[in-house]
Amino acid sequence: DVKVTQSSRYLVKRTGEKVFLECVQDMDHENMFWYRQDPGLGLRLIYFSYDVKMKEKGDIPEGYSVSREKKERFSLILESASTNQTSMYLCASSSVWSGYTFGSGTRLTVV
């Protein structure tokens, strides 16, 4: 069963901490995406990547960075976590032909 795995389901971090959210896919997909989901705001794209070592900003990149050193792994980095980054974070991957396959999500709370 193909899948996208996010390393943590729940995380609690302190304000100012550097936070890493990891995402791994086993489908050899070219494309990977990070979204955050907040009530009433739907899914908002943070960053995406179409290839190794390649990244592009989405709609809300401020306060985030990403890393894609290997095709299967796409990491989201919160350089200095703030309370307004408390959210559900969703990773997804896709190929040229497919829709998205999503991970189970990471619910991050910044206190």
Add this chain to the structure above:
Amino acid sequence: AQSVAQPEDQVNVAEGNPLTVKCTYSVSGNPYLFWYVQYPNRGLQFLLKYITGDNLVKGSYGFEAEFNKSQTSFHLKKPSALVSDSALYFCAVRPPLISSGSARQLTFGSGTQLTVLP
């Protein structure tokens, strides 16, 4: 630019009744259309997609969707709702395969919360 509209934030239906969750889209060319479902505290799960061919697409869990090009709609339907169908549903669109770069992204609607009442 592409866009998706889900005009209803909330849909309530009685168990056993048919359900419809509405979606309209705007995209250049022939669209690729998708429906996803999200259960509480989980990621989105793929339900079905339309790429080409028959306008009526059948998907997982008894759901189906009808592509209507003239109305630019892709409504999700199920003949008989179950309480377990209660979830958040997202419609999404992407441009045709010939598009490149950032146009490969899916654009999501804002979601419709479906509640099936016992």
